[in-house]
Amino acid sequence: MLDLAILGLLHESPMHGYELRKQLSTKLGAIRAAISYGSLYPTLRRLQTAGWITEAGETPAGDADVPPLTSRRGRVVYKITAEGKERFQDLLAQVGPEAYEDAAFGVHFAFFSRTDVDIRLRILEGRRRKVEERREGFREVLARAAERLDAYTLELQRHGLDAADREVRWLEELIANERSGRTPQPRGAEGELRPSPRTTDSVRPLTARPGPDDSA
Amino acid sequence: MLDLAILGLLHESPMHGYELRKQLSTKLGAIRAAISYGSLYPTLRRLQTAGWITEAGETPAGDADVPPLTSRRGRVVYKITAEGKERFQDLLAQVGPEAYEDAAFGVHFAFFSRTDVDIRLRILEGRRRKVEERREGFREVLARAAERLDAYTLELQRHGLDAADREVRWLEELIANERSGRTPQPRGAEGELRPSPRTTDSVRPLTARPGPDDSA
DNA sequence: TACGCGATGTATCGCGCCGATACATCGCTA
DNA sequence: TAGCGATGTATCGGCGCGATACATCGCGTA
Numbered sequence: 001m002l003d004l005a006i007l008g009l010l011h012e013s014p015m016h017g018y019e020l021r022k023q024l025s026t027k028l029g030a031i032r033a034a035i036s037y038g039s040l041y042p043t044l045r046r047l048q049t050a051g052w053i054t055e056a057g058e059t060p061a062g063d064a065d066v067p068p069l070t071s072r073r074g075r076v077v078y079k080i081t082a083e084g085k086e087r088f089q090d091l092l093a094q095v096g097p098e099a100y101e102d103a104a105f106g107v108h109f110a111f112f113s114r115t116d117v118d119i120r121l122r123i124l125e126g127r128r129r130k131v132e133e134r135r136e137g138f139r140e141v142l143a144r145a146a147e148r149l150d151a152y153t154l155e156l157q158r159h160g161l162d163a164a165d166r167e168v169r170w171l172e173e174l175i176a177n178e179r180s181g182r183t184p185q186p187r188g189a190e191g192e193l194r195p196s197p198r199t200t201d202s203v204r205p206l207t208a209r210p211g212p213d214d215s216a
Numbered sequence: 217m218l219d220l221a222i223l224g225l226l227h228e229s230p231m232h233g234y235e236l237r238k239q240l241s242t243k244l245g246a247i248r249a250a251i252s253y254g255s256l257y258p259t260l261r262r263l264q265t266a267g268w269i270t271e272a273g274e275t276p277a278g279d280a281d282v283p284p285l286t287s288r289r290g291r292v293v294y295k296i297t298a299e300g301k302e303r304f305q306d307l308l309a310q311v312g313p314e315a316y317e318d319a320a321f322g323v324h325f326a327f328f329s330r331t332d333v334d335i336r337l338r339i340l341e342g343r344r345r346k347v348e349e350r351r352e353g354f355r356e357v358l359a360r361a362a363e364r365l366d367a368y369t370l371e372l373q374r375h376g377l378d379a380a381d382r383e384v385r386w387l388e389e390l391i392a393n394e395r396s397g398r399t400p401q402p403r404g405a406e407g408e409l410r411p412s413p414r415t416t417d418s419v420r421p422l423t424a425r426p427g428p429d430d431s432a
Numbered sequence: 433t434a435c436g437c438g439a440t441g442t443a444t445c446g447c448g449c450c451g452a453t454a455c456a457t458c459g460c461t462a
Numbered sequence: 463t464a465g466c467g468a469t470g471t472a473t474c475g476g477c478g479c480g481a482t483a484c485a486t487c488g489c490g491t492a
Contacts, residue, residue, distance in 0.1 A: 002449080018470050026357055027369055029350075030376025039449045041472060074456085075470065098480095101249075112368035134245075141242055152328040153243055159386055160246025163379065170375055218478080234441050255478045257443060290485090291441065314451095 001104050002035065002043045007052060007080060007088040008111045014056050014079040017041060031106025044078060052084035088114075095122045100130040121178050128171040135164035217320050218251065218259045223268060223296060223304040224327045230272050230295040233257060247322025260294060268300035304330075311338050316346040337394050344387040351380035 009015065009023055017040055025034040047053045056079040080088070092115050098104050105127050112120050138161035146154060225231065225239055233256055241250040263269045272295040296304070308331050314320050321343050328336050354377035362370060 016470075017472095026353075026361070027365075028372075029353060029357070030372045030379075033450090036450045036452095037470095037472075038451070038474080043448085106372065109372055110369055113366040137242075137245055141245070145242070149243075150329040153326055155390070156246045156322065156325055163246075163382075166379075166382075174371070232441075233443095249479090252479045252481095253441095253443075254445080254480070259478090 001107055002039060003047060003052075004088070004091040004111070005035075005107050006040075006043060006047060007084055007091070008107075008114070010053060010078055010080040011085060011088055011114075014077050016075045016077045017044060018075075020044075020078070027110050028106060031110070032103050047084070048078075050087075051081060052087050053078045053080050055079075093119055095119060095126065097126070099123055100126040117178060121175065124171055124175050124178065128168060128175065131164050131167050131171065135161060135168060138164060217323055218255060219263060219268075220304070220307045220327070221251075221323050222256075222259060222263060223300055223307070224323075224330070226269055226294055226296040227301060227304055227330075230293050232291045232293045233260060234291075236260075236294070243326055244322060247326070248319050263300070264294075266303075267297060268303050269294045269296050271295070309335055311335060311342065313342070315339055316342040333394060337391065340387055340391050340394065344384060344391065347380050347383050347387065351377060351384060354380060 005024055005028060006020065009020060009027070015023070017037070021035055021037070021040055028035075044053070048055070056077045092108070092111060099108055100123070105123065108115070108123050115123075138157050141149075141157050142154070142161065149157070221240055221244060222236065225236060225243070231239070233253070237251055237253070237256055244251075260269070264271070272293045308324070308327060315324055316339070321339065324331070324339050331339075354373050357365075357373050358370070358377065365373070
């Protein structure tokens, strides 16, 4: 699950571990807490051993300046390989039941702009089904076993029911959007992204490069 | 974290592992998925070694509505000890930062009927603060970095913001209830679950959520 | 009668991931 | 010139999950 997230981020641009963690935190902040280094570094090593990523030397040969980060210290910059990109696409398209789990669903969702629309729909529908089941579970408990639970446990069930209900509605909205061919909030052009990595930069794809960055 | 949950359930009545898991699933269903046996049994052994629980021989206590599960097989019924009850109270009152985490907060909340009101307030407020920070994180990302994130990531942030916002309001309601003294009567360890006559039941315990039934 | 089958029930194994911890350097400011 | 917080890499112990393996019981049915 981290594999997918890391490959996805490195697919956008090479990065070192610390930066990876920060980006991961904001990108997946709605889904999971900040990823621990105790997970990150072993995972990076695993990905490297498998050949999905490689270490890229600091200060690349190109004109890539990396202005505010110049410190030729022991920073290890990782870079996705061709096999890594393949692996990423494989993982993206793997729609097993585990892709409907809270965390895994969020990771998949976060990379939806790189996913085909039919896969997106499959995942959204699977997730909806799962949350619906969850919701029915709460309904049943509240209807059937209410009198043998204390007030706080009941309140917890109510809150869970409410959250599940809202998520189902959210998912239904997203599904309807997908079916009608719209992406959630298309601010820019309606450019469709194909999973081919070659020509993506022409259509203002994902992280639009903001240029040399003004200060915060 | 499982320790607290298991001790809490065994505090209510002795149980064997399978039953424990089922009860845990409904009681904490809003918080975490069903607990795995790969966690449950080792934890039970650990609790037993520590002396918090003991094995009790299979003997139906004769409580009226125990479902027909009588099979004189190798079922191991666990029972909380006096030290276990102490330990349970200790864990309940331990309000560290980890008690504000999603899962841990839910477990604490699920046993609020056994917790003192000041502890309850401390936990609710700590949790609120944490979720507020989370919420502000989303706000900042949406305000500051919106243009460099793709539509799906943005949608994830919005959903997260919405969920956090709702939870904050939920917590505020709960806190207000606690402060006004409208706390539900904690029911005993076993047996009676009558609505206590002396508290103001007319207001419906926590967040008044009128169900399909009438009010008595 | 025998068969299968799903629910009940206990238990282990590998491993992903977390939290704590330990270092080291950089840039700022008191 | 010393302290301090951010940046940065890395390991360790342990919790909890998912998969898996058994064994028994009740039940429908071939």
